Amino acid sequence: MSVRSFVGGIHPSYYKEFTAGMSITPARPPSQVIIPLHQNIGAPCEAVVQVGDEVKVGQKIGEPKGFVSAPIFASVSGKVTKIEPYNHPLGNPVTAIFIENDGLDTPFEGMQPGKPLEELTSDEIKQIAKDAGLVGLGGATFPTHVKLAPPPDIAIDTVIINAAECEPFLTADHALMLERADDIVYGLKAFMKALGATKGIIGIEDNKPDAIANMQKAVEKSRGEYDIEIHTLHTKYPQGAEKMLIKATTGREVPPGALPMAVNVVNQNTGTAVAMAEAIKLGKPLYERVITVTGPGIRKPGNLLVKNGTLVKDIIKQCGGMKDNARKLILGGPMMGLAQPTDDVPVIKGTSGVLILTEEFVQEYPISACIKCGKCVEVCPMNLLPNFIASASEKQRMDLAEKYGAMDCFECGSCTYTCPAKRPLVQWIRIAKGEIAASRRK
C-alpha cells in the first residue's frame, strides 16, 4: 500500500522507545482530585455541586455555559471539599472542584449501557457525545458534539481518525490501537453514522506497523457494513495536524482560515473514538484518559489510564519520580506541549502526555541574525515564510507579518525546530498572531 504524506515537515528524533509497546496500566487512585471547570475550547462550566456534597464516579459536576462547551464529571467518588481557583495547565488559575477520594469508586447510577449503535439515530449519537462531555483528546479539546453538528448546507462524506501521533515521545494513541482497536472502529462508525458519512479513514504513521496490522484486523470485521480504510502515513511531523492529515488521506486542501468541514471532512482523535465507544456501550462519560508519562527525566515511563483532575505530582510519584537532572515538565508533546512551572497542576481532558526533559534539552542558545537559509520555508507545512513573519513581528511590523501569512500559522513549531540560527520563529509568530487578532477585534 502506498504511503501518504504532505509537503514540508521535519524529521526529529522520535524518542518513542521510552514507552512504545507498553500496555495501558490504570494509575493509582489519587487521594484527591482537583477538577478545573474549564477543560475545552469554548465556554467554561458552572459547578452543579456544592462544598460538602457526596459525589460518585461519572456524576456530572460541571454544567456547560454555552453550546461550544462540554460538561465535566467526577472521576472519583467522595466528598467535595473546596470549590476555588487552582493551577491550570494552560496558565491562569481556573475555578476547580476539589474531591476527596473515598476510595470506593462508587459508580453513578446514571451510567447505564444504552441502545447499541445499530439502533441509534444520528441525533441520538450526537446527544450521547454531548452528554458524555466528549472533546477532542488530541489536545485541542474542541467539543465533539459541535464537530458532529455541521451546518445543514454542508454534507460530510468522510470521517478521519487521527492516529498519526506525530508528536515525538507520545505513545498513548499507539497503545490504544494495540489494545482498543475494536472500540476505535466502533467510535469511528458512530461518528460516521452521526454525520451520515459514507467513508471512514484511519491514518497511522508507518513507524507503528504493529498498530497498522492490528487496526487492519479490527476493520476487517465490519467489512461490507462500513467503508473504512487504513491509510499508512509517512512518519513526519506534523503529519497529525488536521489539515496535513486531510491532505495526506483525501488529497483535499482545507482553505486558509476554514475548518475541515469546508472540504466535507471531520477529523476525530483516536482517544475520542474510544471515548465515544465507551459512552455508547457503557454510558460512561469522559472522566479518565490514557496519558503517556515519558521522557529522559522520569524514572519509570509508561502509558497510564489517569483520572481527570489527578495532580501531575501524584502521577510522577508513582512513575518513580523525576531524575535529578530533570529540568522541564511539559504537558503534551515536545513540539506543541506546554511547559509547566510546577508539578502541582491537575491533568485535564486534553492532557495527552506528561513529558519530563533533562538538562541537555533545555540549553539556551544565543539567537543569531537570520541567515536566510530558507530551511524554515522548506519545512513549513502551510507553505508560509516563517523567517519573514518572525522578523516582521520582531520589528513590530504586524502589517508585514500578516502579509506573509501569520494568521495561517497553526504553531506546529517546525520552523523553530529547524532554524540553524536558533531563532524563536514560532514564538515571534505567536506574538504577531495575538496582536493582529487584537487589532481586528477593535
Next chain:
Amino acid sequence: MAKKLVVSSSPHIKSPENIRSIMVDVLVALFPVALMAVFLFGYRALVTMIIAMVAAMVTEAIILRKGDFFGDGSAAVTGLLLAMTLPPAPPWWVVVIGSVVAIAIGKQIYGGIGNNIFNPALVGRAVLVVSWGGHVAGNVWLKPVPFGLAADAVTKASPLASYDASLVDLFIGTVSGSLGETSAIALIIGAIWLFYRGHIDWRIPGGFIGAVFILGLISGGFLMGLYHVLAGGVLLGALFMATDMVTSPVTKTGKIIFGVGCGVVTMLIRLYGSLPEGVTFGILLMNGLTPLIDNFTLPKKFGEVKKSA
C-alpha cells in the same frame, strides 16, 4: 522538588544543526576543491588559501572584538571562497586586502552575518579586479602542472580568453584559471556533499548552469554550451557562490529566477562585455535584486486557491 523547572515556549526540542555546523559542512565541501588546487598549482595555492582564511578571520575577530577566532565559521568560509576566485599565487598583500574588504565592507558594515546584501567573497574579489586587475586577472594564470613541481613561472591565458581547452581538461581541471574554479569534478563532488546535507537545493545551480548552457548553445552550438559551463567560474559560482544563503532568495520560485538571472548576466558579460569572465558581477547584480525577487515570489499558502483573473 528542589530544583526549579524551566518554562519556555514550545517547541521544546531543536535540531542539532546550527550556523557553525553549516559552515563546517561548506568547508568540508570545499576540501576536494582545495586539494585539487594544491595538486594542480602546487604549495602556493595552499599558501594563498591560508592567507585569505586567516586574514578574513582576524578581520572579523577585530571588528567583533571577540576572542573566538573561528566563531561561527563564516569568516573562514568567506576567506576560502575568496581564495578560490584568485590566481594560484598573487602577491600576499593582494590576498589580504581582498579578505579585509570582503569581511569589513562586504559583511560587517551591514551588521554582520545575515545582514549583508552582497556575497562578501565576491565583493572582495570585485574590489581586487577593479583596483589590482593586473594581479588577479589578465595574463597571470599559471599553467597547471600536476604535483606542481616543475615549470613554476609558465603562465597561460584563461580558457575563456583563448577558447582552446579540451572539455576533458576542463572537467578534470588541467587548465589555467583561478585556483578553485578549474576542476569541474572536484566542485561537483563538493556540491554533492552540500546537497546531501540539505544546505543547497537544485534550483539556484540548476537555473544558473541551465541558463549558461542554453545561451552558450545558442551562441555556438552544443559543445560551446558545454564549454561555457565548464570553463571559468560558472561551476564555482553556481554551486558555491550563488547558493550563499544570506544573499540569495528563500522562496522556491525566487531561487530559480535568481539562478537564471545569474546565468544570463554572466553570459551577457562573457559574450558582449569587456571582461572575459562575468560570474562575479552576474552574481553580485542578482544579490542586489534578491529582496525584490523574494517579494515578487511569495508562495501560495496551503489550501489557497489562485485568484481568478
